[in-house]
Amino acid sequence: MKKVRKAIIPAAGLGTRFLPATKALAKEMLPIVDKPTIQFIVEEARKSGIEDIVVVDGKSKRSIEDHFDSNPELENNLAEKNKQEMLKMVQETTDINLYFIRQSHPRGLGDAVLTAKAFIGDEPFVVMLGDDLMEDKVPLTRQLMESYKETGASTLAVMKVPHEETEKYGVINPIEQVKPGLYNVSNFVEKPDPDEAPSDLAIIGRYLLTPEIFDVLERTPMGKGGELQLTDAIDELNKTQRVFAHEFKGQRFDVGNKFGWIETNIEYGLKHPQVKDELRAYIKTLGAKLTAEDEKASK
Structure with missing residues (x-):
């Protein structure tokens, strides 16, 4: 069984919910106090043991690349003024194996993941969405990786949400708990009407997937909103190999x-x-x- 080493961070969305701020600024660069939201995601990946990260970005996202690039002028200025703590903070953002791929058109999360197929190759990988910040003693991505070591199967993070909010999420239809917090799943439903939602367990922004998902994505038709829905492809993958759901018990912050x-x-x-x-x-x-x-x- 291959080690999970790589992560995909989709960051090509238009950020329309934050207009006009996101007309020229990447939504992922909006700060939480003094740190861009995407940096929290990258830090979670590194704490979990991820070695290589690819950011799937789009137009008007150059600020993300600049943030994780070196800035010699700033670093020299901080060094000359002996602002060592600030210098260390700036340099830490460049000490990462970070790569960038452009998604030419915003065709949905499934298409963003498919764009990174060549980068991932035939390895298992994680997908980390920037709209969700997770806090727990063990990073959520690490929890999924530990589960994969036991099952060798794709595993999604889920969390209980108010039933009336199920229409905002992909929702699982659980069969049974194979162990506390780990569910066997019958099927996955993208943004169901609350009257039709099979459970209150919603998919949140962390996925661990096997590389077979790429073949499934390539033959999955466009779904809700005219986009390639990752949930639809996962539901299809579940018909040929097990896909588990791991219930997250920590604290989730929705910055979307x-x-x-x-x-x-x-x-x-x-x-x-x-x-x-x-x-x-x-x-x-x-x-x-x-x-x-x-x-x-x-x-």
Whole structure:
């Protein structure tokens, strides 16, 4: 059984939910306090033992490449001013085996994964979506890799969501738990109507896939939204080889929408050593102000 060494980070989306900010700026470069969202994904990959990462990007995504490239002028300036901590922070973003492939047209997640076929070759790999930041003692990607060592099969990360929100996700139809938190799956459904959703276990942004998925993607027709849906291909793959679902028990931050991004910034800001005290004091002051306004409005 081959070792999982490679990861795909799809980053070719247009980021329309964050317009006008994303008209010229890659959505993946929107910061969580002081760090671009995509850097959190790359760090999770490295902590999990991933060796090579390919970012599938598109037009107006040059800022991602620049972020992970060296900047001699900045580094020299920081060195001359003896700002060693900042210098180390900047240099760490370049100490990564990172590659870039262009997805010429936004045809969906399945097409983005298929674009990286030559990079992956005949190895198992992980797909890591930038809209989801995951926190747990063991990185979620590492959890999937450990599961693969036991099963040798494709494994998706899932998490329970409110039933009315199933229409936003791919959802699994579980058969049984083969062990606590690991499900055998009958089929996978892309964004079902809540009335038709087979469970509340939604696919979240981490996948471990065997290379056979590429052959399936190549013959999968366009699905919802006129896009090549990765969920559809996984459902087809499940007919010829097992695909498991691993339930994530940690904390997930959805940065793919405005409120989720703001919420994540607050949560991370409350842990950030440089701003946590001021932010906590501000939230308390703001809370008291809003309470006073609500009481005044109710009279």
